[in-house]
Amino acid sequence: MPDGATPFVLDVKDLKTVFRTRGGEVHAVNNVSFTLKPGELLGVVGESGSGKSVTMMSLIRLLPMPPAEIRGGSVMFEGQDLARVPEDTMRAIRGARIGMVFQDPMTSLNPVFTVGYQITEPLRTHMGLNKAQAADRAVELLELVGIPDARRRLDDYPHQFSGGMRQRVMIAIALACDPKVLIADEPTTALDVTIQAQILELIKELRQKLGMAIVWITHDLGVIAGIADRVMVMYGGQVVEQAPVRELFANPQHPYTRMLLETVPHIRGERQQKLRVIQGQPPILSKAPESCPFRARCPQAFDRCARENPARHDVGPSHDAACFWDFKAGAPRNV
Amino acid sequence: MFDAKTAKKLVEVRDLKMHFPIRSGLLRRVTGAVKAVDGVSFDIFEGETLGLVGESGCGKSTCGRAVLRLYEPTSGSIKLDGEEIATAPFDKLRRLRPKMQMVFQDPQASLNPRMTVAGIIGEPLMEHTKLSEKERLDRIYQLMDAVGLNRDFANRYPHEFSGGQRQRIGIARALALNPKFIVCDEPIAALDVSIQAQVVNLLEELQDEFGLTYLFISHDLSMVRHIADRVAVMYLGKVVELGARDVLYDAPLHPYTEALLSAVPEPDPVSHDEANRIILQGDVPSPANPPQGCNFCTRCPKVMAICRQIDPEFREVKPGRFVACHLYNETRPETAGNAAQPTEA
Numbered sequence: 001m002p003d004g005a006t007p008f009v010l011d012v013k014d015l016k017t018v019f020r021t022r023g024g025e026v027h028a029v030n031n032v033s034f035t036l037k038p039g040e041l042l043g044v045v046g047e048s049g050s051g052k053s054v055t056m057m058s059l060i061r062l063l064p065m066p067p068a069e070i071r072g073g074s075v076m077f078e079g080q081d082l083a084r085v086p087e088d089t090m091r092a093i094r095g096a097r098i099g100m101v102f103q104d105p106m107t108s109l110n111p112v113f114t115v116g117y118q119i120t121e122p123l124r125t126h127m128g129l130n131k132a133q134a135a136d137r138a139v140e141l142l143e144l145v146g147i148p149d150a151r152r153r154l155d156d157y158p159h160q161f162s163g164g165m166r167q168r169v170m171i172a173i174a175l176a177c178d179p180k181v182l183i184a185d186e187p188t189t190a191l192d193v194t195i196q197a198q199i200l201e202l203i204k205e206l207r208q209k210l211g212m213a214i215v216w217i218t219h220d221l222g223v224i225a226g227i228a229d230r231v232m233v234m235y236g237g238q239v240v241e242q243a244p245v246r247e248l249f250a251n252p253q254h255p256y257t258r259m260l261l262e263t264v265p266h267i268r269g270e271r272q273q274k275l276r277v278i279q280g281q282p283p284i285l286s287k288a289p290e291s292c293p294f295r296a297r298c299p300q301a302f303d304r305c306a307r308e309n310p311a312r313h314d315v316g317p318s319h320d321a322a323c324f325w326d327f328k329a330g331a332p333r334n335v
Numbered sequence: 336m337f338d339a340k341t342a343k344k345l346v347e348v349r350d351l352k353m354h355f356p357i358r359s360g361l362l363r364r365v366t367g368a369v370k371a372v373d374g375v376s377f378d379i380f381e382g383e384t385l386g387l388v389g390e391s392g393c394g395k396s397t398c399g400r401a402v403l404r405l406y407e408p409t410s411g412s413i414k415l416d417g418e419e420i421a422t423a424p425f426d427k428l429r430r431l432r433p434k435m436q437m438v439f440q441d442p443q444a445s446l447n448p449r450m451t452v453a454g455i456i457g458e459p460l461m462e463h464t465k466l467s468e469k470e471r472l473d474r475i476y477q478l479m480d481a482v483g484l485n486r487d488f489a490n491r492y493p494h495e496f497s498g499g500q501r502q503r504i505g506i507a508r509a510l511a512l513n514p515k516f517i518v519c520d521e522p523i524a525a526l527d528v529s530i531q532a533q534v535v536n537l538l539e540e541l542q543d544e545f546g547l548t549y550l551f552i553s554h555d556l557s558m559v560r561h562i563a564d565r566v567a568v569m570y571l572g573k574v575v576e577l578g579a580r581d582v583l584y585d586a587p588l589h590p591y592t593e594a595l596l597s598a599v600p601e602p603d604p605v606s607h608d609e610a611n612r613i614i615l616q617g618d619v620p621s622p623a624n625p626p627q628g629c630n631f632c633t634r635c636p637k638v639m640a641i642c643r644q645i646d647p648e649f650r651e652v653k654p655g656r657f658v659a660c661h662l663y664n665e666t667r668p669e670t671a672g673n674a675a676q677p678t679e680a
């Protein structure tokens with residue numbers, strides 16, 4: 001292993017992020033732990049407010065602080081704890097060793113600079129390339145993400161690109177410094193399905209070519225099913241279930257995951273007469289949860305769920321769930 | 336269950352065009368047009384849900400708005416219950432408005448933040464009925480019950496509700512005047528997955544209860560498969576295919592429908608490994624400058640020489656099955672006979 005004893009490129013333990021607002025605290029991320037192996041694609045699924053984006057923004061410290069505050073936990077990356085390194089070190093890592101792609105390519109590209117400038121910027125700051133070298137590398141990158149006539153397009157502005165092409169540019173920028181980890185936050189949500197299919201194909205191709213590890217945040221179970229190796233389901237600021245992708249879809253063990261899979265209609269196969277509904281609303285995270293955050297909407301909930309917040313238990317090989325109910329036994333779990 | 340054979344046509348749209356002028360220069364002269372909707376025809380039968388699908392910019396929302404004459408259509412005819420809407424004078428149109436309503440995409444933007452829920456739901460009643468205050472309040476409560484909102488919240492403001500509840504307010508407002516026809520323009524696009532199912536189930540229950548007819552506009556093909564009886568697929572301002580839901584999803588005729596359906600990622604990892612996806616190249620052309628011939632010819636995997644010259648006619652190829660594609664021309668023009676082989680794009 002190039003980076004010491006750990007087999008993981010990223011090892012996050014008990015991460016806690018709190019927003020301090022005028023209306024009180026919001027506990028957006030509660031004791032989130034996960035690992036990422038080299039070359040692995042980890043899918044993170046959850047609804048808005050589940051804490052999936054805030055978790056990833058916390059670990060690269062992209063949240064405005066204040067109001068955000070990382071209240072605990074560690075983020076081990078290349079032998080350093082990102083939760084504790086000075087901001088200078090973080091700057092050298094962000095955008096270079098850890099690349100990022102965001103949801104909306106229109107708002108994340110700067111409209112007044114050319115695409116060429118925006119791709120060469122990280123190359124010049126992080127890798128110390130001169131102008132000509134950086135331009136050559138930028139052309140290479142644009143060709144890599146499938147933008148035709150790349151050299152000529154360096155002088156174009158973001159508005160001269162279509163939505164799908166802009167997202168390709170964003171991916172090219174994220175890949176510019178050869179990152180070890182790529183964090184992609186809903187990168188295809190703003191795109192049409194036929195364009196989304198193009199981007200997903202591109203990511204699969206790039207993974208094979210470049211072998212980086214990817215964290216892919218989405219609310220779309222269909223996208224996750226097609227692209228992830230392993231999936232982490234988040235609810236109410238916590239990880240509620242984690243498993244290899246096939247295992248998760250075939251054998252979900254948390255009631256939230258099970259219900260979520262049943263609420264989405266399918267495009268092929270048998271058509272459901274009635275969609276399953278998860279009644280109620282997601283929780284308001286005004287304090288650190290002392291009980292299960294899904295309790296109020298859960299058909300399996302029993303008295304213990306109101307008293308304790310379940311920890312993640314192993315429920316199968318590399319599969320864990322944070323629930324007191326054992327679906328296989330049809331009874332409370334002995335933990 | 337809905338049956339197309341016995342049902343009567345509630346909405347008839349013929350050759351509807353909605354062009355927006357492009358003005359440029361100092362004198363703001365009209366120099367072109369964005370052909371957002373460029374000659375679409377379809378019927379909606381009483382009690383059914385017609386799904387209108389397509390990607391962003393294909394003109395599906397414009398079409399839905401033009402059908403209710405929220406825009407002044409450039410040309411074409413729209414009949415609701417036999418009465419012409421496209422050219423109706425203002426007073427007649429106002430008389431027809433209660434029959435046709437709309438549910439908008441963004442419940443945040445479509446509800447007045449300064450009005451209470453009762454005010455919002457009651458506004459159409461004030462405009463179009465002569466109910467007393469007491470009768471109106473009773474009707475508001477009745478509507479709130481129907482969409483599953485707690486009556487105690489009648490005096491609250493929209494910001495106090497979640498996205499799903501706000502959409503319920505929008506639906507209650509649309510129902511207030513007992514409409515026959517409701518255009519639902521991406522009603523669930525702004526909602527979370529677990530809330531989408533709640534709203535879709537509500538729309539289905541209300542349809543059964545009040546005999547409503549829906550035009551359900553969405554880019555979510557899986558959800559349209561769930562809710563619609565028949566489906567129309569739009570591409571660059573035109574309907575390219577229209578048919579009953581099951582046949583359209585099981586065996587699409589138009590190459591665009593085929594590609595669109597194959598691009599939808601299925602929430603099942605096993606099916607992904609087996610899927611033979613059609614990846615369309617390139618982007619949608621601009622509706623201000625559509626290509627010559629078929630609008631889809633620039634991206635079509637099955638493009639032929641004729642497609643680049645002649646715009647295919649939207650015609651019924653099987654009973655109830657409409658498609659605009661030269662692949663289904665039994666009568667090809669003589670001149671294109673030899674050139675009708677697939678060519679490299």
